[in-house]
Amino acid sequence: MAGLAIGRAGPRGRPGLARIALALGGLLLLAALASLLLGAGEVGPARALAVLLGGGDEEARFVVGALRGPRTLIGIVVGVALGVAGALLQAVSRNPLAEPGLLGVSAGAAFAVALALWLGASAATLRIAVGQLGALVGCACVLSVVRLRGLGGDPVRLILAGATFTALLGSLTSLLLLFDQRSADEIRFWVIGSLAGRRLEDLLAVLPSLAVALGLTLWMARPLAALALGERVAAGLGHRPGRVRLVVVLVVALLVGAATAIAGPIAFVGLVVPFAARALAGPDIRRTLWLCMPLGPLMVLGADVTSRLLVAPSELPLGVLTALLGAPVLVAVVRARRLPTL
Amino acid sequence: MFSASHIVRRWTRRRALTLFAAALCLVLSSTAEARTLDTAHGEVEVPESPERIVTLYEGALDAALAAGIVPVGAVTTRGGDGVAGYIEAHLDALSPDARPAIVGVVRELNLEAVLAQRPDLILAAPQLSAEQYALLSRIAPTVVPATRPLAADNWQAEARLYGEALGRAAEVEAAIAELATRSAALAEALAAAGVNGSANLIRWMPQGPMVMSAQLFASGLIEAAGLEIGDAGLVREGGSHSDPLSLENLSRLDGDWLFLATLNAEGQEALDAARTSPAFARLPAVQAERVVPVDGQLWTSANGPLAAQAILDHLEAALLP
Numbered sequence: 001m002a003g004l005a006i007g008r009a010g011p012r013g014r015p016g017l018a019r020i021a022l023a024l025g026g027l028l029l030l031a032a033l034a035s036l037l038l039g040a041g042e043v044g045p046a047r048a049l050a051v052l053l054g055g056g057d058e059e060a061r062f063v064v065g066a067l068r069g070p071r072t073l074i075g076i077v078v079g080v081a082l083g084v085a086g087a088l089l090q091a092v093s094r095n096p097l098a099e100p101g102l103l104g105v106s107a108g109a110a111f112a113v114a115l116a117l118w119l120g121a122s123a124a125t126l127r128i129a130v131g132q133l134g135a136l137v138g139c140a141c142v143l144s145v146v147r148l149r150g151l152g153g154d155p156v157r158l159i160l161a162g163a164t165f166t167a168l169l170g171s172l173t174s175l176l177l178l179f180d181q182r183s184a185d186e187i188r189f190w191v192i193g194s195l196a197g198r199r200l201e202d203l204l205a206v207l208p209s210l211a212v213a214l215g216l217t218l219w220m221a222r223p224l225a226a227l228a229l230g231e232r233v234a235a236g237l238g239h240r241p242g243r244v245r246l247v248v249v250l251v252v253a254l255l256v257g258a259a260t261a262i263a264g265p266i267a268f269v270g271l272v273v274p275f276a277a278r279a280l281a282g283p284d285i286r287r288t289l290w291l292c293m294p295l296g297p298l299m300v301l302g303a304d305v306t307s308r309l310l311v312a313p314s315e316l317p318l319g320v321l322t323a324l325l326g327a328p329v330l331v332a333v334v335r336a337r338r339l340p341t342l
Numbered sequence: 343m344f345s346a347s348h349i350v351r352r353w354t355r356r357r358a359l360t361l362f363a364a365a366l367c368l369v370l371s372s373t374a375e376a377r378t379l380d381t382a383h384g385e386v387e388v389p390e391s392p393e394r395i396v397t398l399y400e401g402a403l404d405a406a407l408a409a410g411i412v413p414v415g416a417v418t419t420r421g422g423d424g425v426a427g428y429i430e431a432h433l434d435a436l437s438p439d440a441r442p443a444i445v446g447v448v449r450e451l452n453l454e455a456v457l458a459q460r461p462d463l464i465l466a467a468p469q470l471s472a473e474q475y476a477l478l479s480r481i482a483p484t485v486v487p488a489t490r491p492l493a494a495d496n497w498q499a500e501a502r503l504y505g506e507a508l509g510r511a512a513e514v515e516a517a518i519a520e521l522a523t524r525s526a527a528l529a530e531a532l533a534a535a536g537v538n539g540s541a542n543l544i545r546w547m548p549q550g551p552m553v554m555s556a557q558l559f560a561s562g563l564i565e566a567a568g569l570e571i572g573d574a575g576l577v578r579e580g581g582s583h584s585d586p587l588s589l590e591n592l593s594r595l596d597g598d599w600l601f602l603a604t605l606n607a608e609g610q611e612a613l614d615a616a617r618t619s620p621a622f623a624r625l626p627a628v629q630a631e632r633v634v635p636v637d638g639q640l641w642t643s644a645n646g647p648l649a650a651q652a653i654l655d656h657l658e659a660a661l662l663p
Contacts, residue, residue: 041590063590066620197549197589197619313576313594314585315550 017287020280024294028076031301035072036064038305040312070200075304076297077203078195078259079269081210083296084217084289085255086270087277091224091285092248093143096278096333097159099271100135100256104165106265108138109257111169111176118176128205132257139253141165193266193319195304206258213254220248221286228285266319268326269299275329299325379507382468382486383475388507389483392463395508396445396456396482399467400426403442404646405501406465407432408517409510415459416442417451420643428640428652457481465504468496492555492580494562497645517647524651528658529568537661539598541569542627545583545638546602546616551595553577553584554603559645560636563653567661569599589621599661600627603638634660 036052037045043063050056051064082100089098089105100106112134145161223244226234234241259266277291303321310316378387396415397403403416403425412433419426424444425433433441443459446452448467451474456464464484466475478484485507487500498518505514532538541564544551555561555577564571574594576584587594604612613635616622627633640652 039590040588042593043590059593062620062624067589194549197547197621199618308588308590311585313588313591315588317549 017281017290021290021294024291024298028294028298028301031298031305032072032076034305035075035301036068038309039063039068040308040315070203071195071198071304072301073200074198074203074262075195075300077206077210078263078266079273079295079297079300080293081213081255081259081296082266082269082300083273083277083292084214085252085259087274087285087288087292088217088220088224088248088255089252089270090274091228092245092252093158094228095158096275097271097330098162099268099330100139100252101265101267101270102159102166103162104138104142104169105135105253105256106138106260106267107166107169107173108141109135109260110265111173112137113261114173114176118179128202128209128258128261131261132209132254135257135260136250136253138165138169139249139256143249192317193260193264193322194307194315194317195263195300196315198262202262206262209254210258213251213258216247216251217289220244220251221289224248224285228283264319266300267323268330269296269322271333272322272326272329273299275333377506377509379485379503381484381503382470382488383472383479383484386479386483386485388485389462391509392507394459394461395463395465396459396461397442397465398445398451398456398470398478399448399465400643400649401467401497401500401645402465402504403429404644404648405504405514406508407436408501408647409505409508409513410436411508411510412437412440413442413465414461415445415456418444418447419639420448422639426639426644426649427637428644428649432648451478453477453481463507465507468500492557492582494557494559494565497559497650501646514647521647521650521654524654525563525566528654529566531658532568532661535663537663538568539570540596541571541599541601542574542595542597543571543601543603543636543641544595545604545642546612546622547586550586550589550592552586553595554642555582558582558642559649560601560603560641560653563650564601564657567654567657572597589619592621592625595625595627597627598630598632600625600633601641602633602635603641604635 037048039048041063043060047056047060048064048068051060056064085100085105086098089100089103090096109131112130115134116130142158142162142165145165223234223239226237226239227241227244231241234244256270273292273295274288276295277288281287281291299322300318303325304318307316307318307321377390378385395406395411395413397406397413398417400417400419403413406413407429416425418424419429424430425442443455445455445459448469456478461482464478464482466478466484466486468487468489470478470484470486475484475486485503487503490496490499501514501518502511505511508514543554543558543561543564545554553573553576556565556571556573561571573584574596576587576594578584602613602616613633617628622628634656636656640649640656
């Protein structure tokens with residue numbers, strides 16, 4: 001994409017984007033390797049490595065091939081989706097606190113799936129589309145409540161609206177679960193994000209919509225960067241701010257809906273990843289988007305591997321760990337002397 | 343699973359037995375006085391012949407029905423809107439018209455609903471909190487069995503206490519005795535049919551199973567039927583089940599038989615769902631087609647002599663070739 005400034009040395013003497021991206025890519029590779037080698041089970045790194053080198057015993061082949069492999073792939077996809085969605089949402093709302101989980105997007109997806117299950121849908125087939133639709137509706141509700149236009153000036157109001165809406169949807173979801181214990185069984189673990197036991201078929205089902213969303217993202221990067229300069233400047237450069245926002249919100253809903261549909265709501269990835277990306281590459285959305293792609297999976301895989309090792313032979317839900325990582329970052333951003341507006 | 347008429351037939355036979363035992367008991371101890379019971383909250387005096395009984399525990403409801411008494415109020419089974427399915431069958435036989443009013447769930451009692459039943463005796467769970475007890479005992483004499491460390495036969499002592507409170511100790515005793523005979527007979531039949539080996543009782547979830555303790559009520563019955571039940575060393579001391587086990591560790595579930603409990607009525611559906619997990623599909627018990635989907639309401643929530651009979655019915659149907 002011509003609009004993405006890759007490779008050039010950044011402003012204020014930052015190291016070149018390509019170099020950072022390369023380093024992050026290397027780290028991601030290590031994380032993926034760790035995700036394949038480490039687990040809560042008896043198959044240790046040595047046996048798993050033997051599998052990767054083409055040998056290994058039957059048990060190890062199964063654990064690496066059928067359990068850790070899909071899990072790693074899903075982690076990478078979910079990480080990319082959440083990281084990019086976070087960066088987009090923060091850019092379009094010009095608010096460094098915007099996070100899909102805080103803005104009712106994940107809660108909308110979870111509520112939609114609970115509703116579908118309650119109405120008797122079979123979970124496997126409908127989940128993806130329903131989750132994405134719920135994410136879209138949730139996002140639209142919050143954004144319309146605070147009126148997109150005034151967001152830049154008041155980041156905290158957006159977060160308050162999102163938190164309120166999330167709480168509302170959360171209680172509605174609980175209500176549905178109380179009504180119907182059958183779907184409660186199915187959904188109780190689904191509403192705690194996790195990569196364990198998720199199916200590769202679900203991943204395949206969301207790939208098309210993720211591809212569309214990522215394509216739109218690349219197309220939107222340049223208008224978004226212009227929008228960061230202000231509404232008038234963007235209009236003067238020939239972009240239509242209203243349409244840009246609409247498309248971006250749609251993309252965010254697609255990304256978060258897909259990620260939530262596969263892995264359940266995973267909090268704070270969309271907050272921490274763009275935060276880290278900005279710290280590395282500066283505020284330009286065209287640069288941070290590139291970094292979010294390796295950073296997202298890096299965080300998800302790192303948290304997932306940790307979740308397997310902490311309480312073996314059981315596992316912690318991934319959502320718990322990302323929240324532990326993310327909450328301090330949220331506090332740090334809020335406590336910063338001046339809330340940076342994007 | 344098993345037909346209602348099957349239960350009813352069994353029930354009538356047992357009732358004949360218990361009536362006989364009761365008659366015997368009446369002859370022996372015709373000097374029954376206003377009874378004082380030793381409960382978890384000290385000595386409690388209960389009425390001579392209680393008439394409006396509220397049971398706040400599935401085991402108490404079970405024991406009352408086994409003694410031939412239909413409570414006026416009861417709590418729901420875990421994860422259900424009403425009493426457990428196997429209880430319904432007994433209610434159909436005992437009192438087709440009047441049903442116990444639902445007065446809450448075990449962990450969340452509706453005290454006003456209890457009060458509305460104007461009970462003269464309340465039978466509650468061993469886990470009842472002191473605060474709840476203080477309130478309930480102002481409504482009616484409340485009988486709470488002492489809490490014991492988790493063990494598969496705790497229910498017997500509890501059922502006996504409930505039986506005494508109801509003035510029907512002999513009936514409950516007879517039901518427990520009949521159960522011992524029944525499980526011994528089943529164990530013999532299974533041994534003769536060559537059914538043996540080890541077993542695990544689990545609740546399946548997509549992220550991994552929870553292994554149920556070998557000290558549970560149902561585990562004890564599986565053991566009484568001659569299978570060796572284990573928890574693969576995963577259940578903490580005193581816990582009723584493990585944390586969800588990582589899918590990578592499923593190979594620890596190496597029992598010959600796998601009892602798969604769900605809170606849904608659709609046990610087969612749950613089994614089919616579990617089968618889509620490659621980690622589940624390669625368990626030895628699954629490969630050997632030795633998975634028994636069981637009703638979690640009955641197997642992991644209920645207890646008492648009637649529940650035990652229902653579980654043995656299921657074991658017999660599922661295991662005897």
